[in-house]
Amino acid sequence: DNNNNNNNHETISEVNSNISNEDSVEGLNFQQILEKAAQFLAIDFTRGLKLYDNEINKTQSNLIKAAVFKHRAISITNLMHSGGDPTFFQKFALESFEKSYHFNTHDSNVALQVLYQRRWFSNWEPLEPINLLYHGKSRDEIAAAQAEQIFRENLHDQSIIGLTLIFNVFAIPTESYTMLLRKFTETFNEQNIQNAHSNGFTPFHRSISVAQRKHYTAPVRIGYLSGDLCGHVVGRTVRGFFEHHCKITNEINNKTFESNKFPKPKIEIIIFSTCVQIIQSLYEAIMQYQNPIQLTSTSFQSSNSRCVLQYVDNLPWMQISSKIQSYRLDALIDIGIWTLSHSHLNHIASMRPAPIYISWLGYPSTTNHPAFTHLISDSFSVPTIYEHFSSEIVAKMPHTFVVSDHAFSFPIIPRTEPPTFYDRVIDGLPEIEKFVYCAFHQPIRITATMFESWLRILKRVPNSVLWLPSGIAEENIKKETIKILGSNGLSRVISAPNLDFNLHMQRAHRSCQCFLDNYIHNGVTNTMDFLWLGIPVITLPGDRMVQRVAGSLLTALNITETIAKSYNDYEDIAVKIAIDNEFREKIKQKLYDAHFNSPIFKSEVFVNHFEQLLLNITRPKYQFY
Numbered sequence: 055d056n057n058n059n060n061n062n063h064e065t066i067s068e069v070n071s072n073i074s075n076e077d078s079v080e081g082l083n084f085q086q087i088l089e090k091a092a093q094f095l096a097i098d099f100t101r102g103l104k105l106y107d108n109e110i111n112k113t114q115s116n117l118i119k120a121a122v123f124k125h126r127a128i129s130i131t132n133l134m135h136s137g138g139d140p141t142f143f144q145k146f147a148l149e150s151f152e153k154s155y156h157f158n159t160h161d162s163n164v165a166l167q168v169l170y171q172r173r174w175f176s177n178w179e180p181l182e183p184i185n186l187l188y189h190g191k192s193r194d195e196i197a198a199a200q201a202e203q204i205f206r207e208n209l210h211d212q213s214i215i216g217l218t219l220i221f222n223v224f225a226i227p228t229e230s231y232t233m234l235l236r237k238f239t240e241t242f243n244e245q246n247i248q249n250a251h252s253n254g255f256t257p258f259h260r261s262i263s264v265a266q267r268k269h270y271t272a273p274v275r276i277g278y279l280s281g282d283l284c285g286h287v288v289g290r291t292v293r294g295f296f297e298h299h300c301k302i303t304n305e306i307n308n309k310t311f312e313s314n315k316f317p318k319p320k321i322e323i324i325i326f327s328t329c330v331q332i333i334q335s336l337y338e339a340i341m342q343y344q345n346p347i348q349l350t351s352t353s354f355q356s357s358n359s360r361c362v363l364q365y366v367d368n369l370p371w372m373q374i375s376s377k378i379q380s381y382r383l384d385a386l387i388d389i390g391i392w393t394l395s396h397s398h399l400n401h402i403a404s405m406r407p408a409p410i411y412i413s414w415l416g417y418p419s420t421t422n423h424p425a426f427t428h429l430i431s432d433s434f435s436v437p438t439i440y441e442h443f444s445s446e447i448v449a450k451m452p453h454t455f456v457v458s459d460h461a462f463s464f465p466i467i468p469r470t471e472p473p474t475f476y477d478r479v480i481d482g483l484p485e486i487e488k489f490v491y492c493a494f495h496q497p498i499r500i501t502a503t504m505f506e507s508w509l510r511i512l513k514r515v516p517n518s519v520l521w522l523p524s525g526i527a528e529e530n531i532k533k534e535t536i537k538i539l540g541s542n543g544l545s546r547v548i549s550a551p552n553l554d555f556n557l558h559m560q561r562a563h564r565s566c567q568c569f570l571d572n573y574i575h576n577g578v579t580n581t582m583d584f585l586w587l588g589i590p591v592i593t594l595p596g597d598r599m600v601q602r603v604a605g606s607l608l609t610a611l612n613i614t615e616t617i618a619k620s621y622n623d624y625e626d627i628a629v630k631i632a633i634d635n636e637f638r639e640k641i642k643q644k645l646y647d648a649h650f651n652s653p654i655f656k657s658e659v660f661v662n663h664f665e666q667l668l669l670n671i672t673r674p675k676y677q678f679y
Contacts, residue, residue, distance in 0.1 A: 120158030127151040127167070141526050144174060155181070162208045169201055173223055176527035176534065178502035194501045198224040205234045209241060220392045222419070222575050225501060228597050232443045236422040243424050246404035255372045257405045258379050262427055264409040265384035270676045273320040276668060277383040277408060280416065281399050282390040284329035287579040288416050290555065292389065294459035294657040299323060299664070300361035316676045321665060322360055324381050326374070328367035328399070371398055375405035384672045385410035388426075392417045410671060413446065414455065418578055419600045420444035428671055431455045434606040435599045443598065449671055452663050453610040456578060456603065458655050460586040464559050468588020468646050477564040483548060489518040489632040492566040492584075494550070494558075497527035499575040502534070507621050508570055509538040511628045512546055518632055521566065524549035563587045568631050576603040585611065586655065588645040590638065592627050594618040611648045613641060 127150035130143050148171040154164045165181055172179065180188075180196040188196045201224040220235065247257055278296075283289035300323055362381075366374045378386060386408035391400060393416050403411060403425040413421050414430040421429070422445045429436070429446040432455045436448045478485055493500075493508060512518055522531065528549055535547045553561065562584065569584040571577055571593035577584075581604045584591055593604035595617065605617050616631070618624035631638050653659040669676075 116157040120154045120156075120161060120164070123150045123154035123157065124161065124164050127154060127164075144171070144526055147171060148175065159183075162204045163211060166201060166204045166208075169197055170223060173498045173500075174526060176497045176500060176505070176530040192503060194225050194503050198226045202226045202230055202234070205238075209234065209237050220417075222598070222600055223498060225503075225574055228443060231598075232420070232422065235420075236445060239421065239423040242400075243404045246401045249401075250372055250375075250405060253372060255375070255405070258375075258407055262409050265672050266410075266674055268384070268673065270316045270319055270673055273322050274385075274669065274672050275322045275324070275381065275383050276672075277324045277326060277378060277381060277386040279326045279378070279386060279388050279399060279402065280390040281328045281397070282393055282416055283327050286390075286393070286416075288389060288393075289329065290463055291457060291459055291579050291582075292415070294462040295457045295661060295664075296325065296361070297462075298658045298661040318665075318669065319673070320360070321668070322362075324362045324364055324383070326364045326366050326378060328365075330365055330367070371401045372405070374399065375402045375407045378402070379405075379407035383408040385412055385428075385668065387412045387414050387430075388416070389414050390416035391421050391423070391426075412449075412671070415457065418455075418576075418603055419598060420446060429599075430667065431599060432606050432610075434595075434609045435602045440597055440599075449667055451660075451667060453654050454606045456582055456607060456654070457657065457660050457664075458582050458586065459657060460582070461655060461657065464556065464583075464586070466559075466563060466587065468586075468642070468649050469563055470588075470642065470646065472567065473565040481561050481565045482550070483521070483565055484519060484545070487517075489515060490521055490565055490567045491518060491570050491628065491632075492521040492550075492562065492568070492589075493570040493572070494521075494523050494562075494580060495572045495575075495577060496523075497525065499572055501574050503621070504573050505531075505534055506538060507625055509535060509543070509547075511570075511625050512543070513539060514625070514629045515632045519546045519548055520570075521548050521550055524551050559583060559587065562589065568592065568628065570628065571604045573601060575600050576605075578603050581607055582654075585645060586649065588642060588649060590616055590631055590641045590645065592616045592618065592624060592631070594621065594624045607654065610654045611644065611652055613644050613648075616641060 127147045130147040130150060148168070151164055151167045151171055154161065155168050159165065159181075169181060178193045178197065180193055181200050184196060188199060191199070205226075220238075222231075226234070250257060280288065283292070364377070366377060369377065388399075388403065388411070391403070391413050403421075403423055406425050410428060411426045412428040412430060413423075413426050418435070420443060424445070426446045428449050429444055430449050430451065432451045432453065435455060436444060436450070441448050472487070473481075473483070473490065475485060477483075483490060491508070491511065508520055512520055531547060532544055535543050539546065550561070566584070566587075566589050569577075569581070569589050569591045571581060571591055573594050573596060576593060581591055581593075585607060591604060591608060593608065593616065595602045595605040608614060608617055615637075616627055618627055631641065649655060653663075
């Protein structure tokens with residue numbers, strides 16, 4: 055609204071007020087003029103263009119215009135998290151990046167930003183001009199090829215290359231993607247080590263054998279590191295896991311055991327978190343409201359817990375590395391590598407503060423980072439034939455690597471009947487009975503190919519609607535819908551307002567009848583959400599771990615009927631589940647039974663398997679009972 059926009063302009067004006075208003079360019083060379091022009095942001099940028107247009111030739115003028123728009127776009131991007139309406143900032147940033155690209159198509163950073171930012175708006179158009187070599191290819195294929203070329207030419211640029219590459223935004227072939235990510239992380243790692251040395255820190259580089267040579271009676275000390283335990287689905291997902299994991303159990307006992315097996319050693323756990331709320335939450339749950347032992351001003355432990363809770367948000371990453379190293383861990387498990395809220399912790403891996411460095415859950419793919427020794431996955435997510443894409447040793451859970459905390463966070467019984475008239479009204483769906491497909495995915499993860507597949511499903515099931523999250527992509531979603539379904543199809547693609555977790559789950563429980571998984575980046579926790587609610591999920595696995603998570607969950611539940619082999623098969627299954635009542639009820643009955651009986655919905659079972667896996671990693675020469 056106008057008030058929001060006025061506030062946003064005021065925020066931008068505050069930034070501009072710090073910029074010099076000196077307009078003279080006397081005595082400056084072209085590079086200095088360019089740098090000065092780039093300082094003019096937002097409302098000042100037009101004056102910057104007027105100043106220099108008449109002083110240099112057209113080519114140089116265009117470069118200055120490009121630099122000004124680029125500088126404005128980057129500044130607005132940085133302002134997104136400072137308050138105001140993020141939609142306004144994001145639109146403003148994309149507009150500025152596109153104008154910068156218009157004046158200078160050779161700036162790779164800007165070109166990649168345009169491709170990346172467009173995807174937040176479900177704008178899947180590739181960059182112009184389009185190379186004739188791409189004739190006959192789809193929009194997704196052309197954009198992926200353009201992005202891959204930019205990556206190859208600019209892997210030294212850590213600022214944006216890593217962000218777009220790591221998050222699997224483009225449909226780059228997996229072999230190329232793996233090679234590019236590996237080169238990026240090698241450069242990233244080398245720069246971190248250089249920065250550490252220049253600041254008087256030396257990477258620890260403790261050998262993996264330091265942990266694995268220990269005697270079986272030596273306690274296994276495990277650390278967890280995350281910046282995602284607040285305001286991120288990971289935090290909600292792992293709370294029950296940590297509650298069970300931190301409880302003291304009788305690990306060493308007096309049982310008689312076989313000669314080739316040993317009693318499990320004691321496990322000690324240190325949780326390093328930037329989120330004070332999760333520390334407080336775990337304190338209440340794990341400590342059972344007893345007075346804890348306050349080890350320092352930022353760490354706590356209790357006699358009835360084997361966990362130490364360590365708050366580290368107030369420390370720079372090199373000091374956090376030293377703090378972690380001081381605990382002499384056997385293994386450190388990073389549950390947020392590469393995620394945005396974890397970004398300042400990503401550097402810690404380069405210091406190797408633990409001999410065994412493990413990636414789990416937060417980034418469901420190979421890190422391809424030279425410091426990581428292990429990746430926790432499962433046999434479906436990373437089958438043997440795809441292990442070569444991972445730089446780490448793949449340690450596999452027996453069912454799935456995804457943990458569920460739904461029994462604690464959202465206890466509910468799966469619904470067996472279709473949505474009622476009242477359900478449809480309160481959820482903003484058509485009042486007449488229609489089959490409701492839902493696809494609650496971030497727009498950045500949806501490709502043109504995937505969305506076109508969803509629309510073809512609607513075309514084959516006339517009495518159906520597609521339910522998507524509302525947001526900045528709506529305008530382009532409408533344009534894409536008209537292309538395939540015509541203007542009458544607009545009423546069949548429905549936006550759902552953003553709600554908090556509990557309200558969202560209640561809404562899905564009431565009205566969603568089938569969850570359509572996304573191909574380029576599967577739903578992870580949200581797929582688990584819908585399976586917990588008893589809603590059928592249809593997925594199409596790829597060859598990357600992040601494209602196989604939903605298939606892993608369905609396989610663990612013994613529901614392989616909705617795992618597709620191709621886009622055509624995906625669409626056939628989606629149509630069948632809407633029109634074949636017997637098939638749909640069969641899937642729903644399996645989900646209902648799994649809700650109460652499957653180990654993937656039981657945190658305590660998951661924790662037992664997880665701890666056994668950790669023992670296999672840290673003490674591989676022993677067999678524990």
